[in-house]
Amino acid sequence: MTNELIKQVFDLIKLNNKLIAIESPLQERLSFLTNLACECLPLDVNCYLWTLEDDGLHQLVVNQETLALQTVEQYQAIAKNRREHYFEILRFWKTTDLQGILILEGIFPWLGESNTDPDFFLTSEWIKSALINLKLYNHSCNKTAILLGSNATVSSDIAPEVPTIVQQLPNIEEIKTHLLQVLSDYSQVEIHATASAGVGMYLADIDYGIRQAFADREITPDELVEKLSVYKIELLKRIYSIEFLQPPATAIGGLELMQEAFKTYKRLLTTLAKAYNLRLPKGILLIGPPGTGKSYSAKASSAQLGLPLIILEWGSFRSYGNLAEYKLKNLLALVDRINRIILYLDDFDKGFAGDDDLSKRLAGMLLTWMQERTSEVLIIASANNIQWLPPELTRSGRFDEIFKVDLPNYGERHEIFKIHLARFDARFHNGGDAYTEDEWKRLLKATQRCVGAEIGVIVERAAVSTFCRMFGDDVLPLEKLPPLLIQLSALLAARQSMNPLAIREADRVESMRNIAALQGQPSSSIDSSIYSLGNVDIFG
Incomplete structure (x- = not known):
């Protein structure tokens, strides 16, 4: 996975890109730096790392695939005598006789959209200008600057000048290749089962989950799969604020027409349906009063289809503020990578209660993803007040099925x-x-x-x-x-x-109930x- 990322980096360098942005999660940082330094070694290309935390410049040195950092004294001396701010490195790299690749870590917060704070704005504009000048000044030199961070968001004014590479989650084949080295005594069947449990995590997370599983004693391959699955559920909850549930044994009272529809969706997941170019609906919307069983229906669909379920409270994205789009992008990438999963957007309407720009941007991201995705993901959203939803969300071709979930008879x-x-x-x-x-x-x-929830309380x-x-x-x-x-x-x-x-x-x-009756089928x-x-x- 990381080697593919390195290949993309050198492909851009060959096209004479002097400024490249890389979005890579923090846990994969050591692996990325090691692989990059290993690739640079036979090419006789020096590789340097600058971090905002200590304003130190270090050369990456690899010895038997072990990464070491050597301080670049030339920068330390200059920065000590002429430091006006923490970004002296940009002036240094423009004029130094050092060549190769410079990795700048921690600079992305100043490259986003405009901030109202005057000091932040001035610093941000200076950094953007310095980066563009760096690119122009070093056009004919063997110098490349890589901007590295976990959120590679850059403002629209410099985005055309900075090609961005995003390190994607590894697919199951990439995980299996990695596990063959980590679990060399496992059979192919055991490797596949372990890799399936690890889908949705980066390789570094999988390695940590395996070390944690073996911390106390030797365990069987089946026990490892179980422990790795539990670790993944906990990790995804911390990172994405979601619930990740394996298919539950959920009984549901009534809602026969909806349950029949779920049985149809299961048949659409077969290879026979694919042969006829049939697919899952792009989205299913459940509308009706609170407590009528909308969330319970999503769990029942997980049980009937035999697919894991991700439960996301859609309105919670508003609390992320400027990070909301970044969070949603990563979550949708996770869902795509896991594939064959149900994404349940709980209280979908509450995310649009404010009718602000953030809500519209999030809706736009979701619609684009729903329209373009090729993964077999079933999207189910629930809403109490459908009138809060933007009209473009409820038109045909977006949420193909709208069900009215009413008071139980x-x-x-x-x-x-x-x-x-x-x-x-x-x-x-x-x-x-x-x-x-x-x-x-x-x-x-x-x-x-x-309603069903009230009956549960009565009992x-x-x-x-x-x-x-x-x-x-x-x-x-x-x-x-x-x-x-x-x-x-x-x-x-x-x-x-x-x-x-x-x-x-x-x-x-x-x-x-009346609005739901007008919009949805029973x-x-x-x-x-x-x-x-x-x-x-x-x-x-």
Whole structure:
């Protein structure tokens, strides 16, 4: 992976580019510098590194693939006597008789778009001017300046003068090639399984995850795959503020039409579908009131398709400010590299509540990526207020499918209750039941306009109250514990202690439902269960 990056660097140098920007993550820095110095050695090209942190210039020296830094005294003497600011290196490199490649690390923050602070602005403009003059002054010299950093964002006024190379995440074949050296005693099958667990991480991260896994004892290849997967989930959460979930075993009550659509998407992932040029929809939008099961539906789709799920709170990007576009670019690159994954954008509408320039830029990036991507990624977004979304996001060809996720009907509430009751009451395991038809009708009538999330709370409150009635403060042996039997009365009492959102905020919820009905197709079929509204006396 890094060798491909080095090749791109020398291809630009051969085209006489004197100024090159490289975006490379910090954890890959040592590997990049070592590989660059190794490539320079047979070409008899000197390679130098300057860092903002100590304003020191060092020559990169490689001995048996081990990198060492040698201080360049010539710069140290000049900088000490004539230092007016931390960027004396730009004047030095323009006039020095040293030749080769100069790597400037830590300079990108001054190369972005304009800042309102006068001192920052003046320094930024001076650096940009100095870099352009450096390029012009050294046009006929064997000198190249490389700008190196983890975020190679440059302002539009100098972007045409600075070609940018981005170090991409390694693909599975590149990871397998690397692992053959690290895990030389592993079989091809074991290498492939380990590489699959490492997709989405840089090689340095994979190496660290492997060292961490072997820190305490020798482990089997299967254990390594499991530990590396856990490490990746933790790492992605820290870097991207996302949840990364393997396909869960998620049961879902109702929403039959949406679930049928998910089954269709699974068939579109087959090689047979590819032979007919069929593909996944570009995006799926779930709209409706809060708590109706939109997030749960995304998890259910992950279970049905057998694909991992990335959950991203879209509105959180606003908190990154000027780094928002950089964060989104990296996340979309991650999703592309992992491939065959579901990207779920939770509360998608909240990211556009401000209707500001940042929201529009992020929307533009997402739309461009959705239009141009070739990876097999299923995009699911949820929204409570579709009117907050820019019109260009909801037109045909962007989000191909829009589903209305409504308040659950009687039959769906019956299924949702049974799913939640099975968490606490063994009588409901494996589709079992403990209530009569009349008891169910009474409960379903009492929970009209309750959403799935509220039903979950009702069941949990009933379980807590049942537990508290069964036991005092005495601790009993676990093997002698009686079963927890949740009675209808406990559920009805829990319902009385709650004021559902659809009743408490009736006007807002009805507005959301009406707009969703106009924009989206139904996700549930007509209730044909024995508990349908026609079979329940709502006035009884």
